[in-house]
Amino acid sequence: MWSVLVSGLATGALFAATALVYNVMFSTSKVLSITTGHLAMLGGVFGAFFITGLGLPWIVGLVGAVAVGAAFGWLTDVLAIRRVLARSDEHLWLLSTLALATMVQQAVGLWWGTEPRPFPRLIPQDFSAGITDQKFWLPIGVAIVMALGLELFYRRTMYGKLFLAMSEDAFAARARGVPTDRIRSLSYVIAGAMGALAGFAAGQLTFAYFALGLTLTLNGFIALAVGGLGSNLGALIGGAALGLLNAYSSYFVGGEFQQTISVGLLMLVLLLKPEGLLGSRSTRPV
Amino acid sequence: MKKSATLVVAGLLAVTFPIWAGDQYQLHLAALIAVFWVLIGGLNLVVGYTGQLSIGHVGLLAVSAYTFSILAGTQGLHPAIATAAAGALCGLFGLLLGLPSLRLPGFYFAMATMAVALIVGEFIMANDGLTGGGIGLAAPTFPTPFDSPAGFYYLVLALAALVTWLTWNVARRMWGRGLVAIRDQPVTAQAVGVPVFRAKLKVFVFSGVTAGVAGAVFASLQSYITPDTFVFELSLFFFVCIIIGGRGSIVGPLIGTVILTALPELVAPLAKLGNFFYGLLLLAVVLLVPEGIGRVFEVISERLRPRHIASVPVSPDLPRLARALGARR
Numbered sequence: 001m002w003s004v005l006v007s008g009l010a011t012g013a014l015f016a017a018t019a020l021v022y023n024v025m026f027s028t029s030k031v032l033s034i035t036t037g038h039l040a041m042l043g044g045v046f047g048a049f050f051i052t053g054l055g056l057p058w059i060v061g062l063v064g065a066v067a068v069g070a071a072f073g074w075l076t077d078v079l080a081i082r083r084v085l086a087r088s089d090e091h092l093w094l095l096s097t098l099a100l101a102t103m104v105q106q107a108v109g110l111w112w113g114t115e116p117r118p119f120p121r122l123i124p125q126d127f128s129a130g131i132t133d134q135k136f137w138l139p140i141g142v143a144i145v146m147a148l149g150l151e152l153f154y155r156r157t158m159y160g161k162l163f164l165a166m167s168e169d170a171f172a173a174r175a176r177g178v179p180t181d182r183i184r185s186l187s188y189v190i191a192g193a194m195g196a197l198a199g200f201a202a203g204q205l206t207f208a209y210f211a212l213g214l215t216l217t218l219n220g221f222i223a224l225a226v227g228g229l230g231s232n233l234g235a236l237i238g239g240a241a242l243g244l245l246n247a248y249s250s251y252f253v254g255g256e257f258q259q260t261i262s263v264g265l266l267m268l269v270l271l272l273k274p275e276g277l278l279g280s281r282s283t284r285p286v
Numbered sequence: 287m288k289k290s291a292t293l294v295v296a297g298l299l300a301v302t303f304p305i306w307a308g309d310q311y312q313l314h315l316a317a318l319i320a321v322f323w324v325l326i327g328g329l330n331l332v333v334g335y336t337g338q339l340s341i342g343h344v345g346l347l348a349v350s351a352y353t354f355s356i357l358a359g360t361q362g363l364h365p366a367i368a369t370a371a372a373g374a375l376c377g378l379f380g381l382l383l384g385l386p387s388l389r390l391p392g393f394y395f396a397m398a399t400m401a402v403a404l405i406v407g408e409f410i411m412a413n414d415g416l417t418g419g420g421i422g423l424a425a426p427t428f429p430t431p432f433d434s435p436a437g438f439y440y441l442v443l444a445l446a447a448l449v450t451w452l453t454w455n456v457a458r459r460m461w462g463r464g465l466v467a468i469r470d471q472p473v474t475a476q477a478v479g480v481p482v483f484r485a486k487l488k489v490f491v492f493s494g495v496t497a498g499v500a501g502a503v504f505a506s507l508q509s510y511i512t513p514d515t516f517v518f519e520l521s522l523f524f525f526v527c528i529i530i531g532g533r534g535s536i537v538g539p540l541i542g543t544v545i546l547t548a549l550p551e552l553v554a555p556l557a558k559l560g561n562f563f564y565g566l567l568l569l570a571v572v573l574l575v576p577e578g579i580g581r582v583f584e585v586i587s588e589r590l591r592p593r594h595i596a597s598v599p600v601s602p603d604l605p606r607l608a609r610a611l612g613a614r615r
Contacts, residue, residue: 096572102565256412265399
């Protein structure tokens with residue numbers, strides 16, 4: 001029973017980390033990018049490539065994977081966001097990020113192969129460790145550290161305050177002299193690094209698999225919508241709830257209906273409390 | 287005049303295709319294009335006109351393909367009845383899916399439809415007693431006049447023409463204007479009395495029915511279906527056809543469907559790249575010509591033959607204005 005709890009929390013932590021990445025990008029651009037899950041996929045695949053494929057030490061692999069994620073985050077902003085936001089058609093960013101997500105997934109599939117490949121052990125540990133295994137604790141630790149780090153970043157640093165200013169009102173921030181384009185680029189780089197870090201930490205749980213991105217995009221979004229868009233604490237709670245629900249439902253009902261149950265949770269929350277548990281009600285039609 | 291001539295020529299080419307087609311495979315490809323168009327034509331009203339980004343229509347296609355195979359194959363019903371049943375079931379499915387999800391804003395709706403595509407895949411794998419699981423199911427062919435490749439081609443061509451005619455009827459009347467209004471300015475549309483949610487729901491149910499009919503003939507055309515047939519990327523393909531053809535047009539997505547279905551088959555290196563190519567194409571269109579490829583031709587033809595806009599100078603009729611002002615005072 002404990003193993004179900006811990007593995008549920010671990011997958012939940014990965015969902016929560018994805019939801020945090022959504023939040024970082026959403027704060028500066030009001031865009032929910034479909035590439036969010038693919039950032040974690042890149043972290044896992046490139047981590048495995050650097051460590052197993054090239055034989056580098058794991059700390060170098062970590063830095064490399066995070067660098068790849070950050071570079072892809074920056075690329076997302078340059079290719080799919082910058083020009084599209086200038087046009088102010090709300091659907092276009094959905095299409096451009098969908099296109100970019102498809103491209104990166106297929107490119108990784110062609111280069112890396114479509115089979116899941118194992119991710120190396122990071123810390124020497126026996127495989128019979130059970131619930132204290134690193135594959136469970138690494139993603140949980142990383143998600144908590146990331147949430148705390150984001151809170152510190154928002155509260156204590158100038159750039160964090162600029163992020164908050166842009167999430168309140170980008171036009172007003174621009175009028176007060178905030179270089180909004182640069183800040184948005186920075187937020188995408190940070191999001192890319194965070195996503196890759198989450199994917200790297202959860203690599204032993206998910207394996208290095210090219211099609212992980214789309215599932216994670218969906219589940220991270222469900223965690224985000226349950227917890228409330230824009231709230232980091234909500235992302236953690238939503239992720240944990242979704243992960244536990246997934247784990248216990250596959251323990252009691254069987255693994256075939258995981259997506260169905262996740263989406264059922266999403267629909268239930270959207271019907272009862274459309275803004276999520278901790279989100280702010282801010283829709284204004286006119 | 288010129289437009290209708292093009293239409294007649296295109297229609298004649300389509301009708302006589304079995305006579306001058308090179309081989310059976312080309313005929314199969316043409317039938318596949320027609321089948322896809324039955325689905326995409328209905329989806330076009332949802333995506334192109336109403337602006338609801340449904341990226342999960344492959345789920346509906348899978349539901350109806352399996353319904354058809356089970357009813358006509360395992361249960362031994364007449365294929366025509368099975369097709370009608372599949373269409374009706376998918377319409378109902380669209381209604382049940384649309385009732386909650388069409389109330390959601392853009393990204394939420396896209397995610398909900400994507401989830402449906404994944405869920406349907408899960409159900410197919412889970413209920414392997416009914417669907418054959420990963421092994422798949424054989425789908426029966428249609429009875430005699432339609433069991434040859436040419437006969438089947440005419441059947442799907444007639445279906446495609448019917449769908450085109452139906453969507454064209456919707457698009458050019460008040461309905462279509464209302465849908466475009468919902469896409470461009472939902473608040474304004476509501477303010478001037480377009481029943482936003484009901485219009486969206488009706489169009490979505492219609493697209494469900496066309497997806498159902500398309501799925502039935504798709505299964506019959508493929509003659510064997512497995513869960514691997516209905517991958518999420520197929521959904522993306524439908525979507526890309528519409529976006530590339532241009533939103534708010536019927537001819538554009540039709541051309542998009544024909545080209546995108548035929549291109550990877552005719553140009554071998556593209557088939558290897560597959561979905562990467564579709565992603566690249568989607569990105570290029572969104573960044574360069576968000577109005578669709580059709581817009582490129584318009585721009586080129588305007589460059590070649592600039593429209594002359596006659597300038598009509600307007601001079602104020604001052605004495606009349608003075609009289610009017612004087613009368614008021």
